[in-house]
Each structure stands twice: as structure tokens, then as C-alpha cells.
Amino acid sequence: MDATDLRLMHATQAGLPLTPEPYQALAEQLGLTKEDIMQRLAAMQERGIIRRIGAVPNHYKLGYRFNGMTVWDVPDGQIDELGRQVGQLPFVSHCYHRPRHLPEWPYNLFAMVHGKTQIEADQQIRQIADVLGKQCRGSEVLYSTKILKKTGFRSSKR
């Protein structure tokens, strides 16, 4: 990422302009050409700096009230294979390997699920348990009971 990419990031952190030619609008704002903007966005997407260009819905507004952080204790030797399989389930939005903190926290595999009903979330959790099978030595599901803060990420680099 060079200084121009950073300027482009800051200009789009709040969102893409809602005008018929958004890349032209950004070009005028930043004093660049439309072609340069488009090429930089495509390159950052290619490199994974931009995950995608798109919409982020509010779970609750779409009726997803049961957002569970499912956590699992699986053998470290198998976690990469199991994590990939769990990540491929269509309803899992995030799947990570994170460190344990024994004895309080034995879980190393995290997967987020989202259900409109408790029944739907329970079915998703059961499917993850099926994928893990006997490799799973313990698990819990943590539901968020309150959003205490949500500001999104702000890069402080200028």
C-alpha cells in the first residue's frame, strides 16, 4: 500500500459515493484519474487488502437475533483441517484458530453462526458438532447479550 492507496482508503472508509459514477467522484475528490482509482481498487482487492466491495447489513435489522460465538476444543494437530471444513459450512460467517487459556478457557476453534430463531441457531451448531465428530472434546456457545460499543475500525494513519 502506498500513500495514494492510503488516501483512497480514507476517502472510502465511510463508504462509496452514492452517485452514478462513484469512481469518477472519488477521482475528482482525490485529484486522480478514474482509471487510477479503478486500477488501485482492483489491485487492493486482488491482494486481499480489500476483502470485497459491498454492503454490510445489520444482523438485527434483518431478523438475525441469535448471533452465537461457538467455541470448540479440538486437537491442535487436526485444527487446520477441521477449521477449513467448519469454515465451508454455508452459515458460518467467521472461523478462526485462537489460543487457549488453560484451565479457564480450553477452546481453540471459533465459529460465528447467525439464526433468526434459537431453533435455527441450534441446528447450525449441531451441524458444526457433526463435522467435528469425536475430535471435539468440549464446546460452548456464547451469545451476545448487549452491544457495549461498536465503532468499526478506523485507521489512525494519516
Next chain:
Amino acid sequence: MDDIDRHIINTLQTGFPICDAPYRQVAESLSINETELLTRLQALLADGTLTRFGPLYNAEQMGGALTLAAVKVPTERFDKVTDIINAFPEVAHNYARNHKLNMWFVLATETSEQQRQTINTIEGQTGLTVYNMPKLKEYFVNLKLEA
């Protein structure tokens, strides 16, 4: 929210073209016109159905350090500890969760050294142990919720 809104939300979660008139291209695929798409998109953002529309940046790829951390907060101190932790600009999200580890927050710092310092400061100010759980590996990330 009607069926067209739902269709817009579902389509725009899969990606967005990089071309001269991308809204027109998406509108055509939805069999509506460009103005209607822009108007509806504005309304969905204004009423909070969509929290964002645009490039979604991967914080780590940008050189920053991200982590998930949890604390075990005594019930009677919950509000006080919430205030202490939320006051840190490095705390991007903070959720109460139904567990002994009942507060979970995401820390976004520019460097891992700043991450360590922030955690030490939070431990000092709250008197609580911070369980730091940075991701060791990412298997999948794509938040796509069908409307």
C-alpha cells in the same frame, strides 16, 4: 423492506463491479433502474438496515494489529468496567456475552507493541486479567446474511 430491497441486499453482499457506471450495471441485473437502486440504497443506509456500503478493508493487511480479548467482570462492577474499556479508542467493538468471561472486545492498534501496551493499561485500570486471543489462523471470513 420489500422483495426488491431484499434482492438488493443479497446482491450487494456478493460484490460490486469496478466499472464506469457500476450502479447501472447492478440495477440492470436486478431489473430496476439506476435511480431506484441509488434511492433504495440510500434509504437502507439511512434506516440502519445496512451499516455500510463500500470497500471492506482487511485491517491486518493494512499493517495494523487486531485481537479479540475477554475479561471476567464481577457483576457489580460491570458498568464501571464497561466505561473504562470503552474509553480506549483502540477498542473497536465491545460485547456483553453470557459466560463467566462476560465481556469481549476487539482491539485495533497499529502495532503489536501497542496492543501489548493497551492490554497492560486495561489490566492496570480495571484490576482484571485480560485474556488475549489473537487469531492464529483464519479459515473463513465472509459475513453474508440472506435478507
